[in-house]
Amino acid sequence: MKKKLSIVDIANSLNISKTTVSFILNGRAQEKRISEELVKRVLEYVKEVGYKPNSLAKSLRTGKSNIIGLLVQDISNPFFAAIARQIEDLAYKNGYKIIYSSTDNDTQKTKELIAMFRDRHVDGYIITPPDGIEEDINDLIRDGFPVVLFDRYLPNVPTDYVVVDNLFSTYNATQYLIDKGHKNIAFITYSSIQTQMIERLEGYEKAMRQSKLKANVTEIDFYASADSIVELMLGFFQKHPEVDAILFGNNHLCKCGLKATRKAGKRVPEDIALIAFDDHELFELYTPAVTAISQPISEIADNVIKLLMERLNNSADEQKKQHVTLATELIVRDSSR
Amino acid sequence: MKKKLSIVDIANSLNISKTTVSFILNGRAQEKRISEELVKRVLEYVKEVGYKPNSLAKSLRTGKSNIIGLLVQDISNPFFAAIARQIEDLAYKNGYKIIYSSTDNDTQKTKELIAMFRDRHVDGYIITPPDGIEEDINDLIRDGFPVVLFDRYLPNVPTDYVVVDNLFSTYNATQYLIDKGHKNIAFITYSSIQTQMIERLEGYEKAMRQSKLKANVTEIDFYASADSIVELMLGFFQKHPEVDAILFGNNHLCKCGLKATRKAGKRVPEDIALIAFDDHELFELYTPAVTAISQPISEIADNVIKLLMERLNNSADEQKKQHVTLATELIVRDSSR
DNA sequence: TTTATCTACTAAACCCGTTTAGCATTGATA
DNA sequence: TATCAATGCTAAACGGGTTTAGTAGATAAA
Numbered sequence: 001m002k003k004k005l006s007i008v009d010i011a012n013s014l015n016i017s018k019t020t021v022s023f024i025l026n027g028r029a030q031e032k033r034i035s036e037e038l039v040k041r042v043l044e045y046v047k048e049v050g051y052k053p054n055s056l057a058k059s060l061r062t063g064k065s066n067i068i069g070l071l072v073q074d075i076s077n078p079f080f081a082a083i084a085r086q087i088e089d090l091a092y093k094n095g096y097k098i099i100y101s102s103t104d105n106d107t108q109k110t111k112e113l114i115a116m117f118r119d120r121h122v123d124g125y126i127i128t129p130p131d132g133i134e135e136d137i138n139d140l141i142r143d144g145f146p147v148v149l150f151d152r153y154l155p156n157v158p159t160d161y162v163v164v165d166n167l168f169s170t171y172n173a174t175q176y177l178i179d180k181g182h183k184n185i186a187f188i189t190y191s192s193i194q195t196q197m198i199e200r201l202e203g204y205e206k207a208m209r210q211s212k213l214k215a216n217v218t219e220i221d222f223y224a225s226a227d228s229i230v231e232l233m234l235g236f237f238q239k240h241p242e243v244d245a246i247l248f249g250n251n252h253l254c255k256c257g258l259k260a261t262r263k264a265g266k267r268v269p270e271d272i273a274l275i276a277f278d279d280h281e282l283f284e285l286y287t288p289a290v291t292a293i294s295q296p297i298s299e300i301a302d303n304v305i306k307l308l309m310e311r312l313n314n315s316a317d318e319q320k321k322q323h324v325t326l327a328t329e330l331i332v333r334d335s336s337r
Numbered sequence: 338m339k340k341k342l343s344i345v346d347i348a349n350s351l352n353i354s355k356t357t358v359s360f361i362l363n364g365r366a367q368e369k370r371i372s373e374e375l376v377k378r379v380l381e382y383v384k385e386v387g388y389k390p391n392s393l394a395k396s397l398r399t400g401k402s403n404i405i406g407l408l409v410q411d412i413s414n415p416f417f418a419a420i421a422r423q424i425e426d427l428a429y430k431n432g433y434k435i436i437y438s439s440t441d442n443d444t445q446k447t448k449e450l451i452a453m454f455r456d457r458h459v460d461g462y463i464i465t466p467p468d469g470i471e472e473d474i475n476d477l478i479r480d481g482f483p484v485v486l487f488d489r490y491l492p493n494v495p496t497d498y499v500v501v502d503n504l505f506s507t508y509n510a511t512q513y514l515i516d517k518g519h520k521n522i523a524f525i526t527y528s529s530i531q532t533q534m535i536e537r538l539e540g541y542e543k544a545m546r547q548s549k550l551k552a553n554v555t556e557i558d559f560y561a562s563a564d565s566i567v568e569l570m571l572g573f574f575q576k577h578p579e580v581d582a583i584l585f586g587n588n589h590l591c592k593c594g595l596k597a598t599r600k601a602g603k604r605v606p607e608d609i610a611l612i613a614f615d616d617h618e619l620f621e622l623y624t625p626a627v628t629a630i631s632q633p634i635s636e637i638a639d640n641v642i643k644l645l646m647e648r649l650n651n652s653a654d655e656q657k658k659q660h661v662t663l664a665t666e667l668i669v670r671d672s673s674r
Numbered sequence: 675t676t677t678a679t680c681t682a683c684t685a686a687a688c689c690c691g692t693t694t695a696g697c698a699t700t701g702a703t704a
Numbered sequence: 705t706a707t708c709a710a711t712g713c714t715a716a717a718c719g720g721g722t723t724t725a726g727t728a729g730a731t732a733a734a
Contacts, residue, residue, distance in 0.1 A: 006719085016683080032683080038682085055458070059393050059689095092438070097438075393691085398690085
């Protein structure tokens with residue numbers, strides 16, 4: 001292994017001080033009145049020998065790592081994978097690398113991950129926060145780290161976030177089902193105090209209330225296995241034969257719902273109409289194709305990075321936090337016609 | 338922001354030298370004959386004030402970053418997302434963090450990413466290598482970095498890798514179709530010189546040859562869009578009405594194949610049987626459910642991490658590279674009955 | 675002629691750990 | 705009583721950059 005060159009090697013080879021080399025490489029030559037001739041000589045030599053500054057040493061001194069910590073709920077969920085993918089691309093374009101991890105919605109794990117990220121001196125944080133993490137995130141903010149939340153937010157945490165209009169999305173989807181003549185519309189969701197889930201519930205309830213229909217809400221434990229969710233839904237069908245449409249709180253629940261309707265021998269949409277929150281490749285290909293509330297993945301990623309970059313460049317007002325709410329799209333397919 | 342404590346602060350508070358603190362915190366107290374009483378005092382104080390060593394400074398001095406660079410083809414592909422997820426978990430359990438990125442099978446991008454990882458001083462690399470990256474990876478190996486490849490390998494690169502038995506997998510799947518009485522079995526794959534794709538082709542050809550059946554192979558450009566692949570397949574159906582079964586080279590091609598059969602009005606499996614390489618949630622839920630060659634995701638991740646950890650701990654024979662080949666499972670579903 | 679200012683650089687401190695080399699002190703051995 | 709080893713700890717160097725404070729020499733202003 002050929003030994004890596006250091007800035008001292010460069011300085012010695014050119015018989016100048018390493019300070020000068022550092023200034024030149026950091027574009028501070030003019031400011032520091034280094035002659036153009038020397039600047040040229042140094043840059044040429046550096047290029048010739050392929051010298052690259054040690055980024056650890058740089059980080060140690062400057063306190064900046066050019067790394068962004070990304071905490072998503074679950075990288076193997078296609079929705080989060082797609083967003084992570086976009087965020088990654090955009091971050092690289094802005095000269096930042098990503099360290100990522102999945103929280104599993106596990107508060108303790110998330111606490112440890114945040115501690116690990118701090119330890120690694122990441123410059124900024126992008127997080128889909130689980131419950132109970134308010135304090136840790138407030139600590140980050142208090143200590144001056146840029147934090148952008150997405151998918152959901154924390155009411156008591158003053159920071160930037162990017163979410164979608166969950167309330168209107170489910171309101172609109174429910175209203176669509178009502179307009180189609182459905183009367184017994186159920187909402188199956190996770191039992192969760194996270195903002196996005198609460199708003200989805202509220203949107204559904206609002207539409208039902210406005211049409212004087214009786215709401216029918218089932219809340220499922222977040223940590224329930226897919227199999228047990230299917231069982232639960234089969235029981236639901238038995239108990240509620242009158243239900244003629246279901247709105248699901250997220251894509252995973254809808255997937256379980258598809259298995260359950262199939263097992264129960266229910267015809268979709270003749271016996272029961274279905275709508276999912278979050279679109280998914282599966283929903284497009286499934287027979288019948290499943291109507292879904294589609295979130296604008298690219299826009300979410302764009303806005304997350306934009307907000308974070310503004311903070312990192314200090315171009316955003318320190319006090320004023322930005323809250324971006326994006327629209328979703330109801331993609332109507334066969335499961336609700 | 339409360340100032341972060343440094344090792345000097347700890348040493349001063351306890352009126353001892355920072356060397357002693359360092360030895361104690363790194364578990365070298367016995368070796369360095371630090372008295373048990375002092376060890377206890379230091380550990381208690383450190384815990385009390387919550388001191389955490391600056392990992393950058395540590396990395397700078399020791400040359401170890403405790404970061405693993407993970408390069409997958411595409412993190413938004415469920416197969417890679419699932420493996421990345423497992424690798425991440427296992428890496429954390431071993432005290433390592435992951436920096437990841439998607440290569441898009443793009444050689445230039447991958448070169449840049451490897452350079453970036455080197456710059457970040459990652460301790461080891463896990464890579465699904467694209468074509469043309471042999472030299473860069475050989476450089477890594479020459480310079481002493483542990484590198485583990487997976488999903489495919491590079492014949493001219495002497496390093497550890499974890500793959501599945503691609504040849505047997507497609508041989509077996511093809512044989513299964515032959516046993517079912519199919520005579521005109523097509524193989525639709527990507528045009529690729531990557532080992533996994535070549536072996537999948539060979540397995541198919543071997544089975545066809547053994548049964549004296551005529552092979553029918555279509556190679557599709559890797560960068561073709563989903564829509565154009567569907568178009569291409571529709572053309573294929575027109576040109577080859579005799580084909581009564583298709584084996585797909587990967588999950589994405591099969592997804593396109595499902596769209597195409599549907600558009601062409603072909604009944605599955607009556608008109609045409611289908612088998613995918615890589616299982617996928619969709620294949621289980623699709624009507625009819627799709628037969629798939631399932632890769633052992635957990636085992637792949639386990640083995641990748643195991644090999645890498647052996648290298649990182651120097652417990653592996655420097656010269657002898659390990660090649661792990663895992664079995665797949667043919668999950669028979671309705672699409673091929 | 676003296677003082678001030680500018681130009682073109684540089685020495686040394688600093689970031690925060692780890693590691694090397696070594697120094698008192700005590701007890702044991704010759 | 706001199707020599708040696710073990711004990712318990714530490715000063716200083718090091719890793720590789722950035723930043724602060726400053727210097728020597730040339731020119732301009734008073």
